[in-house]
Amino acid sequence: MAPLLEVQHLKKYFKTPRGMLHAVDDVSFTLDAGKTLGVVGESGCGKSTLGRTILHLTDATDGKILFEGRDITYPTRRELSQLRQNMQIIFQDPYSSLNPRMSVSETIMEPLKLSKKYSKAEMIERTKELMATVGLAERFWNIYPHELDGGRRQRIGIARALALGPKFIVCDEPVSALDVSIQAQILNLMLDLQEERNLTYIFITHDLSVVKYISDEIMVMYLGQVVEKAPSHELFRNTLHPYSKALLSAIPIPKVDAQRELIPMKGEVTSPINPRPGCRFTARCPYVEEKCHEPQVLEEIMPNHFVSCCRCREINEISETVKGRN
Ligand SMILES: Nc1ncnc2c1ncn2[C@@H]1O[C@H](COP(=O)(O)OP(=O)(O)O)[C@@H](O)[C@H]1O
């Protein structure tokens, strides 16, 4: 069976006065139905642009997007409206993504209205169901989003995303703006919904402790490119790319006696504008050598574990023979 989503060599460039900004630069992956791909990396590495390009909220510069085996890179208007039902987004900031002049029920009902597929009575019924699904009591029906706390506002965002019964949801930092105590509630809700409805998620975050909890696979991005991709447990157990190592070493360790070497990242993030051909992490990498300035390839270093670093084997003391699928 075809994967639910397949992204091939996707590029999204923005023209800027200083040159071409490579926000997403040759990203490829496949995602099976019911699974979660975590996308991590520092602010500005292209996570949101990747999500938005897949959802056609912005046009791709190059590459291919396939949904359920169909090429949807350049959809017709009709296909696009169908895709809007199947593919949805949950935003980080429920403050700015919700219209302050619409009540909770109006906000959730809006996509139903726009679809023109439901009678008034059906819309009311469905809105009630959606509110119950995301744990919003009916007493909030006529309340306005700004009267609610961040967790409840994010529940509205989730209900709205679920309204038309999507198969796939891009979750763009959905808990980053929430208190830690509320983050777990929202993550649990998202996991329950995934299980009940076989939803497929791309889960974008700069917070690695969150992504570990929710993802089947994790993709680490740096300046528009994938530097490492592996099943979640493997990525945390056996981190291979120098950037991922630095990123992971910055996560607080809960156990008092736990030891982890903090790997400092020197230098600044280089610019995604007119990038040079080699590894984009060279300016900050402690292992940089001459060959790092040549173009890098995302290579399967271990089964299902891909790394874009020409020094990966040396740094991690991996022999050539480990390579290949089992
Ligand atoms: N509409 C746009 N026009 C120009 N540059 C953009 C636009 N949207 C995003 N960018 C740039 O693309 C890069 C990636 O941004 P973004 O996808 O928002 O990163 P992230 O979500 O990982 O923080 C950044 O350098 C950002 O400034």
Ligand SMILES: [Mg+2]
């Ligand atoms: Mg973002």
